[in-house]
Amino acid sequence: MTEKEYIKSLIRIEGIGKVSAKHLIQAGIKGPEELENADAEKINKEIIKLSKNGKIKYKDSKKAIETWIEEAKKKNYLYTYAKEKYYNLFERTFEDKLRFILYENLIIKKVENLLIDENILVINNNTIKKFKDDYKDMADVRERNEKIDQWINKNKSKVGELKNLYKEEFKKNLKLEQFKEFYGQDNDKRQCEYCKITESQISELIQNERIVTKRIYSRGRKMEVDRKEPNGLYTLSERNKNGKFLNSNIVLSCYWCNNAKTDEFSYEEFKKVGKVFEQIWKERLEK
Numbered sequence: 001m002t003e004k005e006y007i008k009s010l011i012r013i014e015g016i017g018k019v020s021a022k023h024l025i026q027a028g029i030k031g032p033e034e035l036e037n038a039d040a041e042k043i044n045k046e047i048i049k050l051s052k053n054g055k056i057k058y059k060d061s062k063k064a065i066e067t068w069i070e071e072a073k074k075k076n077y078l079y080t081y082a083k084e085k086y087y088n089l090f091e092r093t094f095e096d097k098l099r100f101i102l103y104e105n106l107i108i109k110k111v112e113n114l115l116i117d118e119n120i121l122v123i124n125n126n127t128i129k130k131f132k133d134d135y136k137d138m139a140d141v142r143e144r145n146e147k148i149d150q151w152i153n154k155n156k157s158k159v160g161e162l163k164n165l166y167k168e169e170f171k172k173n174l175k176l177e178q179f180k181e182f183y184g185q186d187n188d189k190r191q192c193e194y195c196k197i198t199e200s201q202i203s204e205l206i207q208n209e210r211i212v213t214k215r216i217y218s219r220g221r222k223m224e225v226d227r228k229e230p231n232g233l234y235t236l237s238e239r240n241k242n243g244k245f246l247n248s249n250i251v252l253s254c255y256w257c258n259n260a261k262t263d264e265f266s267y268e269e270f271k272k273v274g275k276v277f278e279q280i281w282k283e284r285l286e287k
Contacts, residue, residue, distance in 0.1 A: 036072035194274025
């Protein structure tokens with residue numbers, strides 16, 4: 001492995017930046033596996049020596065090194081993609097939730113001084129329906145969005161309170177440890193629920209220039225998370241004896257299927273569309 005690859009593997013551990021990763025490499029630590037079995041005292045002495053010899057600009061503290069070793073032992077570095085997806089889901093769903101909350105209170109109820117408690121997170125089904133129906137008149141939608149945006153900009157602290165409340169609700173519905181099991185380790189083989197393409201096949205198509213979307217640099221290389229029922233929550237059930245998640249509302253989906261399904265098609269409907277995509281991918285892979 002190159003130094004760049006060693007750095008990339010070490011910064012997967014929480015708390016380690018690129019500079020500290022370089023220090024660890026110079027101290028003889030080449031990856032997370034080595035770090036979790038390392039001796040903090042020994043690394044600390046080596047870093048002090050490197051500092052005295054002018055090979056590094058500043059010393060990482062022994063306490064920091066001990067923290068990194070403990071983090072490495074947790075093996076969270078094996079799940080960096082899963083954690084990234086999880087926190088992205090939280091941020092995206094909070095934005096949606098916030099707009100529904102403000103629509104219900106500012107636009108429907110005409111209440112601007114919001115009382116921030118758990119009850120505010122409960123959105124009436126009629127509110128969601130009316131929110132969507134409003135898109136028949138885009139002038140009204142623009143006016144509505146402007147009012148909501150103004151409230152957000154003027155009430156940053158309340159937005160923070162709402163976010164903290166929602167975080168507890170989100171974690172209750174979708175636990176991180178459970179999600180890590182669902183999405184798998186970074187090196188696991190993932191496959192789209194609908195068209196059956198795998199991440200390795202996507203990489204092959206990219207390498208052979210058989211994928212043309214410009215979005216591939218930001219989306220597409222890794223599986224995304226789709227809600228089977230688009231208006232439902234992101235939820236996972238307990239696993240059965242065979243290790244499968246039953247009665248869950250989320251599945252793995254490739255960028256293309258997730259982008260096409262939107263909130264228009266049901267899970268069963270899009271499985272039929274997925275078969276068409278599957279045939280197209282097969283033809284591209286066989287070229």
